[in-house]
Amino acid sequence: MSIVRWRPVLHQPPRENPRFPPHELRRSKVLCPIHYRKPFFPASRGLSNSYARKALRIVRAGLAPTPSLADAAETDVLFSETFPLKRTQTVEGKISVRLDPAEGEGSRWRLAVGCNLEGKWVLHWGVTYCDDLGSEWDQPPPEMRPPGSIPIKDYAIETPLKNSSSALKGQILHEVHIDFDSNSPIAAIHFVLKEEETGAWFQHKGRDFKISLKDFIEEENTSSGKQGFDIWIGAFDQISSLLVNAEGSSSKPQEAVGEAKVTKRQNKRIQGFYEEYSLLKEEFVQNFMTVTVRKSDESDKNIVQFDTDMPGDVVVHWGVCRDNGKNWEIPPAPHPPATKIFRRKALQTLLQPKRNGLGNWGLFLLDKGISGVLFVLKLNEYIWLNNMGTDFYIPLTSASSSSIQTCQDSIANEQLTWTEPQDMRHSSNNDETNQAVDHAADTDEIIYEIRNLVTDISSGKGRSTKSKEAQENILQEIEKLAAEAYSIFRSSIPNFVEEYVSDAQYLKPAVKLCPGTGSGFEILCQGFNWESHKSGRWYSELSAKAKELSSLGFTIIWLPPPTESVSPEGYMPKDLYNLNSRYGSKEQLKDLVKRFHEVNIKVLGDAVLNHRCAHYQNQNGIWNIFGGHLNWDDRAIVADDPHFQGRGNKSSGDNFHAAPNIDHSQEFVRNDLKEWLCWLRKEVGYDGWRLDFVRGFWGGYVKDYLEASEPYFAVGEYWDSLSYTYGEMDHNQDAHRQRIIDWINATNGTAGAFDVTTKGILHTALGKCEYWRLSDQKGKPPGVVGWWPSRAVTFIENHDTGSTQGHWRFPSGKEMQGYAYILTHPGTPAVFYDHIFSHHQQEISRLISLRRQKKIHCRSKDNQGREGSVRS
């Protein structure tokens, strides 16, 4: 339970000097060297940051200093401790973005980004080109880079903002100009702002600022009324998103909390635009609180003195505890003056202002039986201060048992180490409870404030400005919470709707990357199993799942063989032009394809080109005469299979003995097949092919077919056995994958192939836990995916290997490990129908969503998935 509002005190109690004078501003050690340089989306940064803060929590923070025995002169002082109190003040500024045509030159434009707050501002930016599919940034061309720019790796530029000459007197304006040519093929400029001193990043609603140039210019040309540029305003209007709080080393570090309140003031000039974004920066102000415990004259009491230089009202929200459990209790009355009981769980005591006006103080008189005082400070309805994420704790028993105390001290010293966030989550229940209580209290306070605010409105309009501010604050708080919830939900569950939309944009192929491999970001689903023909209406049944499949993140579906077939599963095709099959009618098939296209899924037809069943017997009673539209005779059949007495040439590959194998070496056959494939694409709407049993004929013919039918994606089934020695699988499967690679090569790379090698190795590696198999001699993935990832279609099961046939079933129970492997590796992963519609669905969909989030594609470098490196 992280509480956003609580601006934790980030400093360690000054242990070395327990008698620290309270009013001296002192540079304490900064305990938080965590810098989030990577621009994550801010909400998650807020989250991880709060983890980081928790990580800083120090066990029994307030306990450390013990009065030394040398202090005997002041025996009445049992304990004294000075806590630094850090709070924030908000400074509001704005970021301005302006797009203008540069003077004089027609196609020159200028983007100006400015900021009116003090600081060392740097624009961290990149561009995307028109033909670029992904969301990745590229570096802008050199002529676009303003002087002083520094390239960051190979994808971004950092340009410092300069004090602008155009600023009015007394105003700060840091600005940077980027000049560019509107004719250049740049689609968009992306940027975030960075404040160097604090290392804080400013994004726009959790995303990069994006200035879409292409749309703009196109829109302009078509003179449509639509707003052309595209700053992503989708996010929390009016409100800040959480941004990183990276801590600098200065004694007065500034903390950037967010850009807030999008002032949607778009001066819609004919060309260009101007927009401002509010920016909230928080500055730390440091104060101190000294707590001293003395023996009272009344022998059974202790006096706890609070002394702070904090101005204004300071309320101590406190309780006591009687054991080491730090359970909050209310001490017995009498309570100090100006004390309220808060929800029967704590006391709230308003400290008295000091006479010199420089702070507040208070004295609490407490029984000796009380072992400690727990407190937090409340400055107003919104600002509460605690001790680095925990309550302040003042031990009262130390005097009576100083030896024990010393002992505890050393323990405490040892414990003054950094604790893993995970551990903190399991910290004692008491902490949790207290936090929960205070948390609820916090909420109530804010609601109380809302109520006051409403009263304000009714009591006089004069104060409406103030209440509006308060209202804004509440809204900001709400937004922060929502952003927090969003980031956690987003990271914990697959978020179909949102991600789908965003990914779909990247997936649209603007240019054809490479024939037959799709966009590179494809995720394939085998949309049937060995039983699917049984209902006789598979097409309709699958149609009902289209949306679901789409929302799961699939981009391609592989449908069963569509033609009339001797076997109900479709792999014994007869009349290639008869598309009524056991899966449904041609019309249903067309509807199904249409349906998938509606949900942005490409459709692969299962093309059985190796063999074809005859309609008629010849005079010898051999089934080798074809009917239907392609009424070939025995000349279309390979000669080397005695069963079918073909009169063609010898087969160019292996033979499939259950049906006449087609002789692809003959031009009329090839022409007929090309025509058929083109017809299928046009008639049915298929986007590509899954090619059955391509071992049966030369890959060069496949190249022919694919060049004629121009599929968006094609994959061949080249399945033969891996190498085994004495029944044990060899570690080196290079020969196996080489055969597949050879076939792909023969197709000239127009088709990919199922990565049978990877499946085989996964069988053994996962089945026997022999994970060393997952790396080849060169440390690469050992399957096809290690050699030619963009052509490898990884899978763990299909209708032959699994389903009700089970010819080569993936080790049972290891399916998810298999999917974890293929979905986090390069190549194009394929998910089997039986798995996606099983209890594995949720896990698989998470993996898919992870793959999409991390933008893993078929050409990704191996490891990318595991490193999980993302850049904005």
Place this chain on the structure above:
Amino acid sequence: MEVALMGRRAGVVKPELFATRKLGLVESGRTGSRVDRIRFDPATGRGRKGAVKMARSGVRSEMAVREAELNAPKKSTGPVRLFVGLPLDAVSDCNAVNHAKAIAAGLRALKLLGAQGVELPVWWGVAAAGEWSAYLALADMVRDAGLRLRVSLHLHASRRPAFPLPDWVSRLADANPDLLFTDRSGRRRQDCLSLAVDNLPVLDGKTPLQAFEEFFRSFRSAFSDFIGSTITDISVSLGPNGELRYPSFPPSTGSHLFTGVGEFQCYDKYMLADLKRHAEESGNPLWGLSGPHNAPEYDQSPDSGNFFRENGGSWETPYGNFFLSWYSGQLLSHGDRMLSTASKVFGDLPVTLSAKVPLLPWWHDTRSRPAQLTAGFYNTYGRDGYDAVGEMFARNSCAMIIPGMDLLGKEQPHGLRSSPESLLSQIMKACEKHGVRVSGENSSLDGIGVEGFRRIKEILSAENSSVDSFTYHRMGAFFFSPEHWPLFMEFVRSMAQSEMDSDDLPSNKEEKLSLSVDREMQAA
């Protein structure tokens, strides 16, 4: 007493006195514009709520129609309570709290926004064994956040996220698949037990109703500390998808994705036996041999097969009437049995009991309205199938949850002859007639946009609206996403605090301070 008097008078007054009622409303509408009057109130005054209840029961006992509004212009002043559904898997199928941190942040955000509370889906499959700790932990969180809770007791299974029926029930259903709803092709529906076995001792000697009652009691005793304080509403699932319906959608899809005509689900052996008996009793034994043979398949057009044919379809024949009466009657009696079981357990508690009725607007603009017929609502052209439903809810003092309040006819896909507005208004009229309170819901997160929110607002602020709460579905990543959250916030704020910054505030202070604090909190 006054209520009873009014009610009696109401018995005399004819519904034609519509104008009078309106007049009354106008008078009571002193709070200014309509929008001002309707709002989400995080703290409904107990007194006011009580008054509403009384008025309602008065009307019901007198069988009066609409005159309740004469003395209780409740809707014009009573704010609509807003709930937000927690994720369906807030408690996972392993009975552990999911997304706790996110939910905690979400709860605070909702509290600040002024929502009344959240809806917690409770799955029979998860908690059947009486292990409530995860749900209790969530209830604690909700209480600590100062929010209210409406609990949905889901007795059905869910496909995604996957929440199957309790293990032992699934095992029994595997052994005897006829316990499950079954379609014409013999496919079993894993969603839900067939309503025909309600009173048969098929669950290890217990009837499903007994099992449900046990589950209700287990819930009641586990949550006794919360009921009436944190828990203000309990809804029970009456069938597939938690709704009073047959699972007429295809086995492979969820109900909300399906917009076809659907199929009748009367093919498990218990349903068939009952149909047979019923046919024999009515003197047409041949009619009881099976369901309609000429009904189309799930996805087919209503015109394929003769059953739903627009003119002269079998639905209009005596056979059609026989079958549809039986089919819808079975559903109604099932609903009645379930609700009376629920009121037996929860009736004495200070909570609102509710149950959900589906909104099936597809094909509503045809004469046969097949989607409603296959789901079990005999609501054809000229026959009001929802009147009996409203009456059944009234009989059990149960509020009706109606989903799909965000649906707009013009946004529905073409060719579905869909008319969500008119169907919704029909159902709401039935509720109004029988004095049944309505609890609204949106259909799904996917499509809701500015227009959907506008539509919801329109319904909630309608003058004669009987909607007393609205549950928005559902918390999750999309809900809090930058695409959606601002819309939602805008929606809530426009309902709750439209007057906050305006100059033309209504004069009556009490009325406008809708965004006030809980009474308890003030006391604290």
